[in-house]
Amino acid sequence: MPDQEMDLSAPELTPDDLLRIDDPYFDTDSVALVTGAASGIGRATAVALASNGLTVVGADIDAEGLDGTGDVVSEFDAGGAFHGVETDLTDDEDVEAVVEAAAEEGDLRFVANIAGMQHIASIAEFPMEKYDLLLDIMLRSPFKTAQAAIPHIEATDDDVGAIANMSSVHGHYATKDKPAYIAAKHGLTGLTRAIAAEGNGTLRGFSVSVGYVLTPLMINQIEDTAAERGISKQEVIEDVMLGQARTKEMMAPAEVANLFVFGFSSHAKHLNGGDLLFDGGYVHTYE
Known part of the structure; x- marks a missing residue:
């Protein structure tokens, strides 16, 4: 198929795409913070969690995109709510502010660190400013978000909650021309395990890896x-x-969003420090 005929548009999200789980913590009193909520996987996850009855606070630098996510939640007549907060995830004060905003909406129990970006270049030619930006958004920001959110999760009546990090098959192996992305995703594995180690079993940490x-x-x-x-x-x-x-x-963004829904649910209470690897056979069938 010639390139000009290729359909490279993202699939349209529909209510039927979303996993719905009956869970004691999936109600409007429970809050989920989703970064990167203005588009792609972040938008789908925010909509999916709102569709499961949660109050969702979406963080993204793209204010117009956040408005679009809110429109989708409204169109789907979701049982939960969505509040977009324009956030620069490279700014510690902004990160702290959006976590506080989430905590003001109810019991902050869930965090989905999804925001990401990519730059394609070899190590020898990789611009350091791009390296720093990718690591700031995809590794430092999840650390800062967890640091700010953990006290709020621990302040709930039973300390139950979870912090989930968007990893990748590139958190399991490396290919060429993506050195910053690969470094960030491998780092998230360590951060996820550190969260699990400090969570005392009720505050869980897990990651999601897809192709x-x-x-x-x-x-x-x-x-x-x-x-x-x-x-x-x-x-x-x-x-x-x-x-x-x-x-x-x-994969479609909704398929990834559903992994976050399951991971946050009580059905996944033994998912702690681990990774949901839904990769179509990339990692363990290498040839």
Whole structure:
């Protein structure tokens, strides 16, 4: 298929895509903070959690995108609520402020650190300012968010809650031209385990690792990888991205959001320090 005929748009989110779980903590008194909530996986997760009756506070630098997420929650007639807070995740004061805003909405129990970005370049050519930005958003910010949120979760009547980090197959192995992303995702594994170690069993830490998800970020990555390697976008998808996978299709954002819903639920009370690896066979079937 010629590149100009390729449909690289993210799939439209519908209510039927979302997992719904009957859970004692899934109500409007419980608050979930979701970073990167203006688009992609973050938006889908915010909508999914609101659709499960939670009060959701979404953090993102894209205020217009947050408004769009709120519109989707309203359109879905979700049982919960959504409040968008424009947030610069590289600013500690902003991170502290959005955590406080979430805590003011009810019992802050859940945090989904989803915000991310990508830059394609070799180590030798990687701009340090891009390296610093990626690590700030995808590793330092989740640490700061956890630091600010943990006291609020521990202040609930039973200390029950969870902090979830968006990892990746690139948190399990490395490929070329993504050194900052890979470093950040490997670092999140350690942070997730540290949260679990300090949570005393009731405050859990877990991560979610998936392969390629058709989001605006991924569309940009396909285009960047094609330019970096001098191949077509179709070749990037079929050979670079899906070549090693056993499941020959990209995930939809809703499928990832559902993993956060399950991970936050009481059904996942033994998921602590571990990783939900839904990768289509990338990691353990290498060839």
